[in-house]
Amino acid sequence: MEIARPYLLFLGDARDALAAKTGLGIVDWRRDWVVGQLRLPGCAADAKVPDMSIAEGAAAGAKTLVIGVVNAGGVLPDHWVSEIVAALDAGMDVAAGLHTRLGSIPAIAEAAARNGRALHDVRHSSERFATGKGDKRAGMRLLTVGTDCSVGKKYTALALETGMREAGFDADFKATGQTGVFISGRGVAIDAVVADFISGAVEWISPAAAESHWDLIEGQGSLFHPSFAGVSLGLLHGAQPDAFVVCHEPTRRTMRGVNTPLPTIGDVIHMTTSLGRLTNPAIRCVGIAVNTEKLGEDEARAELARLATTYALPATDPVRFGVEPIVAKVAECFR
């Protein structure tokens, strides 16, 4: 699946910025791929790109209307349908990451057929995957893992793509979640794959490549999250990473959505190394990425220095202080 670019972002009537985080994430990382945003009355999010109607987006060259907003329950409300049909009639494809399949709504299915346009449901892969094989593939791989969900794994992998390219590496971000798929234009939402094929789907996402090429694979969940650890382990085995970065949010006390306490960064390094050895005996941790948003600058620097000493690894906040220490560690270990 390859999503045609550029995009017109549909932010609908997003009730806040969080509801539109997919759309805002696309603009953060791929501003050049976005011609504008379509907002309905009452929309409380703003991606800071030109407001456009469907007709204006089509005139600006948009090839795909990307649904960059979620509403409660992940369903597609009736009042979005007419805009989606108008986009198809204007010659655009439509891409979404909703639980509801676009094609399950007759008006949308008919408009897509009538205009010969594609509907991309990134949470419903139509790709037939093989089961994972576990054989070592050529090329280098880095996986971002986490102490929890939503601690910056996608952001860190994307920041490493930029940083490693600047340092002369041949490196590509590989998406495993819906926002990541829109940002990279391809990939699979791994949590939506049938359980038997988790590691096989990751082997498909990150196939054999040139020996010096790096795939920077977006992690999901946490090996210590009671809802999603199975996804995280299948992703680890399929990614067979040479290197991993642990992502962490230091003020969180229980894991997202459950009552389970957070593991330590040390727990995650130990368990990721132990389990990851199955498909890559040389796996090693190359850094710690901390979301220090809730800490003052002095406090943040002190925490990062403490972690760097404790684990003898570079520790940084990719947003606040950049990823250079981790890129330097990768260069030191693998060049």
Add this chain to the structure above:
Amino acid sequence: MEIARPYLLFLGDARDALAAKTGLGIVDWRRDWVVGQLRLPGCAADAKVPDMSIAEGAAAGAKTLVIGVVNAGGVLPDHWVSEIVAALDAGMDVAAGLHTRLGSIPAIAEAAARNGRALHDVRHSSERFATGKGDKRAGMRLLTVGTDCSVGKKYTALALETGMREAGFDADFKATGQTGVFISGRGVAIDAVVADFISGAVEWISPAAAESHWDLIEGQGSLFHPSFAGVSLGLLHGAQPDAFVVCHEPTRRTMRGVNTPLPTIGDVIHMTTSLGRLTNPAIRCVGIAVNTEKLGEDEARAELARLATTYALPATDPVRFGVEPIVAKVAECFR
């Protein structure tokens, strides 16, 4: 999903006993639920129950035609369709564990609708699961885990159901694979669930129960299998077992379908305990179940004695020597 009993087994034109292992497994464990078998010309399997036509099965009271055979690729060949339609017309439901959905074949869908009968696709759960929560549920749970796939996890859990009931325990087998679902009349083929919901589906399969009740949960795959470890980990977290039994086949050198070497029983005990603590800090190993089929009797006894000493745990072959030592260990640890 509850599959109506008794069953008429459809063995089709199974090319050997292995192709009919679902049907043979049902007869092994639930002879009373089976009125007979329907075999097509060329069938090379025999479940040792009366041969019957659809009409004879219906007259004998069969409520469900169970497709107890797989053919290459898990698809449903055209020449089975007329028998399935005849079963629906005779008032039976139909249950199968094929990749092909029964209802995707128009003649079958029409016959089911015409007769108001149910089609059960046990590899395509229509249940909407929640994500796993990880909270401790009332009741006791035992999970069978493995050094590999196909090492006797289902057989061991079923043998423990019989053995623990005989020893006075209130114990129920809980299925997580397609043959197990037919044997228990309910359950979910966990490898067919969407990845995000693995542990949540297991929480649904084994809900809160009386404090002294035991769920004996069928394991899947292995934490050390590069294709399926994600399924095994989600299953472990959702099952939150108090006790687990490691199942093993001592002559195997690489894991089923891949080039990965087998872990040791000690590796599996250590990793299952480490990871299982997340949802049950009191998790402990209560025994080792070895498939000694390929060993002579003296050799088998010597190997079991060696394992029992090495790991200070009961070690038995459930088929050859019964599960009494493991039942005794459960009684010692938990009564």
